[in-house]
Amino acid sequence: MSPQSPAEGHATIRELRLGRKTRKPAAKRGAKNPLRAGLRIERVPDPHVVVLFGATGDLAHRKVVPALFHLWVGNLLPERFALVCFGRRPLSDQEIRTSLRSSLDKHARITPVNEERWAAFASRITYHQGGFDEPAAYSSLSAKLAAIDSESGTDGNRLYYLATPASSFPEIVRSLGAAGLDHEKADGGWRRIVIEKPFGRDLETAVKLNREVGKVFRESQVYRIDHYLGKETVRNILIFRFGNLIFEPIWHRRYIDHVQITVAESIGVEGRGAFYEETGALRDILQNHLLQLLTLVAMEPPANLEAEALRDEKVKVLRAIRPIPVESVDQSVIRGQYGPGWVGATEAPGYRSEPAVDPASETETFVAARLEIDDWRWAGVPFYLRAGKRLPKRATEIAIQFKDVPQRLFPTVGDEPEPNLLVIRIQPDEGILMRFAAKVPGLGIDVRPVNMDFAYGSAFTVESPDAYETLILDALLGDASLFTRADEVEAAWRIVDPIIDAWIAGPEPEMPNYTSGTWGPEAADELLTREGRRWRRL
């Protein structure tokens, strides 16, 4: 029989006509439903159970459960919903409910908490005690989930949310697999897993973790969360670039001089010294948040908004970033660590004096990098990234600095010309600012830069959801567009790995090298000033 024979699986015209076989893989459920068009609420997820690992931890209390509760209050969760909190501590159902309720007072976006809605939500919460590596805990979890399916009609759909330290990811994934909790076909329900960052400590560990996860879950079941991608202003970058005609033609090396991306925090490590000692600004911010923002700024238009099309374009950008050779890392990457100082009229200790921090720590609390993208659009346009703690203010933004006009006809007020600037403010005061030249009123023709300022807060009548609400809802709906794919994570580590290697191999750094409440080490300024540029004053 020939390989093309219909008997080997190719559908005949008749089979296609009669619907006995399909020509293409099944489309996303509901994708072609004409009744969906124009509806404000896209879709309520299927009935399901969320199994929250690390339910007694900070992330669960601060972000995950408040996000689930807000989705519930917004009627974006189905009636047949259950939350199973998995943790090591011995707690009763009532105790975990009380603990989560108390956290909502501190972390809920909408306060006061609606007690009636909370009561309905809380009735769906149960606690499951067990160690992440205890097979018996997973067997009993399996039985519990089956009972919930049977009693609450959750149809075997499960979202496993790993709000645990990264070191627990492999054992949880392995244990879920060993207990058969990953199988989608056993009872027809879907199984998805959400994994928090950090996804690996370097390329090698990321590849290993991807392999571990891949042994149990298919890539389509895995949702690697970077909460920056759920922020309203970050999602708006795509709309801004590809939903408007006027910006894309100038989004090009011909018109753009350079790009600055800043993630500045005024806070220190806030009691998370032990975590930060192992992480540092490079792994905590640059490898994920900063590179993700860079990909959204630099990517080519995707063919469509399907998750794979979007992520393909982002991966292309990461692969086009010119690798920094280990021997020249100090020319392109600056690290810093804060010493004591004053931030917001409050005296702040140096990093090495923070609890659980090594007094001789070399961990960086600041990183600035100059990257270049080797493709036709961006060749020769530097991307300057910086992130740091204990900087003068909290601000995250992307600044697109345009080139100066080819010939200056008009005298400017001040010494230096101010070419056009476009700033996408991610937080706080989310919005977009465009700076252009205008004539100063008067009889002369003096020119001064002025701002055209769009602020979300004054232009729209709705509040933005929290990033976690957006991302959790997407995961429940099976939309992976805003989640990081395995190859994306690995491509990002490929950029960061030589930096880590250089720092390990290099001499002992001089730290601390910036005062709390300043904009980082002087060397970070030199990264730009030696090229005739400077960081934006935020």
Added chain:
Amino acid sequence: MSLNSILASSLRWSSSATTVAEADALLAKLWASSEARRFLVSDSPVDATTTEPIAVRTGVMNLAVVANGAERAAHAASILATLPRNPSRTLFIVPRDPEGPATFAARLEVFCAVTPRGDGTSACTELLWIDVGGPAAHHLASIVPPLSLHDLPTLLWWDAPVNAAESDVRQLLRGVDRVIIDGATQPSDGLSTVRTLFAAAESAGVAVTDFALLRQGRWRDSIATMFDEESAAPFLTAINKIGIDYSGGKGSNASVNVVRPAYHVAWLASRLKASVKTPLHLSGGAGWRAELQDPMRHAVAVELNPVESVLGAGTTTAVHIAADRRGDHFDLEVRADSTSTRAIATINGVVVHERIFQAPRWTEATLLSESLEFGEVDPLSPAIIRTMSALIG
């Protein structure tokens, strides 16, 4: 920023005017220079002496509210106060005593609250309370456009029975971007009133938002979700009957407003690209009947059936959709209570899907918030309203 927080604001200003030109000039003067904005008075004397206020007007929209009396205007203001954010300028217009002398009296208020951007900027919203009497009450079109902020969309919330046959209403529609009405509160069966308004709006090129249509969002979400199911989806192109049960109230069939049940049919027909073969008509004591034709020219029977219910007259109590395909019979029934909707799909009498959706009945605040949020773009209403016009005939 909600009006509630703005009312407890850091800066405020008020004045009054007896002509439109005076009101416009007073507000324009306030924003003309930073010197003039010093008239914005701080609630906190310390702030006033230590910092010069940076006040900017929000750039959201104009909203003109035509209210049936001062009480309704105050009610509209109280709803606005609950919204997360507010229009840049709101005109509360109360037409009164149309037979008396021409009068115009406006109370102007500006409230500002500090934005979170950290540079001390205050975002300001303006409220204009306008009493208009005598012949001027029939010329609202001479009031709204000159008092609307330039280059911002203007929404008109007609919070009263609307007679779009009046020339003033038709002219007023030409000066706004969107008109918001509540078809469910219009007199009699409501159908002829909304049809006249739709025609006037179409002629003026203005979009319509009807609270009666928005209210049914929870029904639409539930019905659409049921057709996401793989087993139900094929029946979407084989629907042959749409039945809507509504509370019949105590009056005759003709006196019950049936705008809401009719919208269900208009929505389904517009989405399924069905045309109206026979418009809605009363069928004795058995409610309303119509006939649609789907794109394959198959007939779809439409029934609006009054039922006994404790709900207000004209309120939908159930939606039934039936379809036949390749010898299989599909039925979908959706019902709702105050907090949820419940949908049951059967094939040949066997339940194949049953879902309960958390979907509370919308409040006036939610309806207004949604209407304002549409701004200039409403992805839902235009097609439904076109079909509704055809359905009314």
